[in-house]
Amino acid sequence: MCGAHAQVLSAAEVSIGLRSAETTRAHVQDALWTDHNLVKSFGPRGTVHLLPASELGLWCGALGAVPSRGMLAPDVRLSAEQTDELVAAVGEILSDAQLTVDELTEALAGQVGAWAVEPVMPAFQTLWPRWRQMTEIAGHRGVLCFGPNKGRKVTYTNPARWLPGFSPAPHTEAADWLLGRYLYAYGPATPEHFARWLATTPAWARQVFERNDLTEVSVDGEPGWVSAGDTTFGDPARGVLLLPHFDAFVVGSQPRELLFPGNAWDRALARGQAGNFPVLMVDGVVAGVWQQKKTGKSVAITVEPFRALAARQRKLLDEQVQRIGAVLEARPTLTIGPISVGAHA
Helix, strand or coil: CCCEECCCHHHHHHHHHCCCCCCCHHHHHHHHHCCCCEEEEECHHHCEEEEEHHHHHHHHHHHHCCCCCCCCCCCCCCCHHHHHHHHHHHHHHHHHCCEEHHHHHHHHHHHCCHHHHCEEEEECCEEEEHHHHHHHHHHHCCCCEEEEEECCEEEEECHHHCCCCCCCCCHHHHHHHHHHHHHHHHCCECHHHHHHHHCCCHHHHHHHHHCCCEEEEEECCEEEEEECCCCCCCCCCCCEEEECCCCHHHHHCCCHHHHCCCCHHHHCCECCECCCCCEEEECCEEEEEEEEEEECCEEEEEEEECCCCCHHHHHHHHHHHHHHHHHHCCEEEEEECCCCCCCCC
16 A cells, blocks of 8 residues: 555545445554554654554664755745754653643743744734744654644654664665555556656656666556566456545555546546545546545445445445445445535545
């Protein structure tokens, strides 16, 4: 999968649960907060992901090597020295603590100084404290990850609390590893696809491609690359899946034109961005959208196919609805009809 997008944690639970026979949301929660086999941190594109704890050092090393395309105004931006100072302070503060954003802001004000917490970062019609622009950097340097929420408030902690001896892997080694994982999951792919997945520059992605041993193949007449010798492909996809918001498959798969054919391009993408809609997959391509509403121990699922489903596909859809109910530990109901809810931000 190359990580499960977890900005909406329930969607990550479904993403993981659909890829195994018996996993439920409770298993995912136990893996996160009890067994620490999973870590909630900043993954590709700086978005929140669930990542295997055993691979966290490689993820941090690889993502720490990715050039950022973001740029804040000069009077807001942290210098390299300020960033280093804040990363060190965050690592120390969180080494034996689990703090909300407000609590960490207060601790940084006392340890680093008022400049670190000035409300200068534009975000969601308000201003965040200056230090928050380096949250992702602190994650990639291995001193910050998410802890369990306090009520509705996010918390941060240091992953070394749960993973003794943890440290990020060397950048080059880790970036090469990540390319191999990406190509295994989503190849054949191009440097431009890899760059888009990471929200970075094609020039950097091309450098990573060029220094690795890859095999060039053709996809509908267009060039693509896989890891050397990984040229045995299975049969075309068959079946029905209900993939949740920001599922790794729809976000990572390229080219988008093949995955979102016909009116799926207009109905299941948000200005060309994948993942904002949960999608119905039929035989390997997007063929509808869906939504869920969980109330107590029940979950109401509505599916809008873009074309009529055959009897076999409808049976598979019923099975998929039951599986999602099992993952969410709720009684599912299915309605076939139009979806009126807009894309997730």
